[in-house]
Amino acid sequence: MSRKQRTALGAGILALVFFIPPLTQSAYAAEPVKNTGGAGTEQTGGGDDTGIYAAARITYSGSVAANGGTGNVTSINVNWTPPPCWYAPYLGAKDFKKKMSKDIESQLNTPGIGGTAGASLTQLKRHYEDDFGWTDTPGYKDYNVEKDGEGMFWAGVENPSEPDVLKRGSCTDLPFWVENGEAPPPRYEQAIRPEILAALAYQHMELPDTKVSLAPEQTTKVNLPTWAWLDKAVFDEAQATAALNVPGFNIQATTTARPVSLTLEPGTDDAVTYPASGECTINDDGSIGEPYARGKAHRNPPCGIKYLRSSGDGTYNLQATITWDISWTGTGGAGGDLPDGTFANGQAVTVQEIQAVNR
Known part of the structure; x- marks a missing residue:
């Protein structure tokens, strides 16, 4: 046998x-x-x-879902x-x-x-x-x-x-x-072992529900570039720790998620994104995109959207998906990388037609 x-x-x-x-x-x-x-x-x-x-018992701490629930990160x-x-x-x-x-x-x-x-x-x-x-x-x-x-x-x-x-x-x-x-x-x-605890911390990690800043905010116009950005202050790394502590055997692992990019999906095919791929990479200072300010109206945003058609009586569901680079460290100096994770957040955007009157 x-x-x-x-x-x-x-x-x-x-x-x-x-x-x-x-x-x-x-x-x-x-x-x-x-x-x-x-x-x-x-x-x-x-x-x-x-x-x-x-x-x-495996205990979880840090940026984790409540009551041991599964987090919001998708590999x-x-x-x-x-x-x-x-x-x-x-x-x-x-x-x-x-x-x-x-x-x-x-x-x-x-x-x-x-x-x-x-x-x-x-x-x-x-x-x-x-x-x-x-x-x-x-x-x-x-x-x-x-x-x-x-x-x-x-x-x-x-x-x-x-x-x-x-x-x-x-x-x-x-x-x-x-x-x-x-x-x-x-x-x-x-x-x-630490590798398994790191994977479990990943499974239970709860990333922040970050809302992308838009200008114009919520309501924009057809063919008007909409600027999008995330400030470093609200867009930072998150950590989750899983630990097993029993007599004679104590191990733990901390999984760290660092934001690396933001991908914009307008919610309609009648739109263009900036850049064309829709993926806005992180800046040197840890932010993404660039806030709109007076005097920038003639420029295309480094991160943003231009809608080509009105949303009518409804709205478009703008999906902002953040990609996170995920790594871990554990007991005994162990550590390594885990697959990147994503978390998407939807925002309703109203797009109005600009009315012109010919005399």
């Missing part, structure tokens, strides 16, 4: 005996739920409450997605033994259990009790109880913001032990 087959079999049996509740919105509350089990909650370890204090890379699930610290050894052994025994004593399911449950029990290697992973003696306080068992956690239920539940490896202060084994590519 291949490693993939054994892992799938182990995950199937594990699902029978050991349900790990997914990380839900309650995990982001100021007062996390206690003693309910599962990553994303807080627990005390050991039957006498003297074991390791286990907490596997320009359609193939890039945040992690659908990950592995994170779950329980100390004593707590893990208490839960796992109880669930396995309950299933083994179920009337009619047998065949492949019964054999696999027996192997699962041996895996954690008798140091039996299974699914290409080393086994454990008595659930590693002698090491309680020196590490934690890690388990899969679902990303509650992932819409695809199959992807969300794809972290199906058996819970595994990680010593305090050490990184998980390389085979667990989805184990929580």
Whole structure:
């Protein structure tokens, strides 16, 4: 039997005996739920409450959506997605033994259990009790109880913001032990680390709802260039931080979004943009475009629009899309780039026809 087959079999049996509740919105509350089990909650370890204090909440701070919601940044890379699930610290050894052994025994004593399911449950029990290697992973003696306080068992956690239920539940490896202060084994590519936290910070980032300044403002005339600009004071970088803090394992990552350009879409084909591409790049001082001032009427704006037809009794929906360069830094000096992000803001523009009278 291949490693993939054994892992799938182990995950199937594990699902029978050991349900790990997914990380839900309650995990982001100021007062996390206690003693309910599962990553994303807080627990005390050991039957006498003297074991390791286990907490596997990811906390978000900075420019992030409220209550752990998804932010408003759209990646320009359609193939890039945040992690659908990950592995994170779950329980100390004593707590893990208490839960796992109880669930396995309950299933083994179920009337009619047998065949492949019964054999696999027996192997699962041996895996954690008798140091039996299974699914290409080393086994454990008595659930590693002698090491309680020196590490934690890690388990899969679902990303509650992932819409695809199959992807969300794809972290199906058996819970595994990680010593305090050490990184998980390389085979667990989805184990929580700074890169994953950076992607989650990206997913929850909330960029400012910046309104483009226009001259003329809101109402303009046919064939009259409309100037558009963004001042540096209202158009600056934003940061979002995701952190995981548990005994013996504390990591975080900060994702930074820096504005680089503004793209104008007039809301009608009967218009021209300045520049012709519609993309206004950032100036040396951090602003975009140029404010209109008296004496500039004879010039075309460096960033703007000219409407060629009246909007009639309605308005045109001017879309101003800001492109942000996104990078991250994390624990241990890690860092890198993430795909650029965009955020669009719509503004209603009325375009009037200039009436002329011939005498």
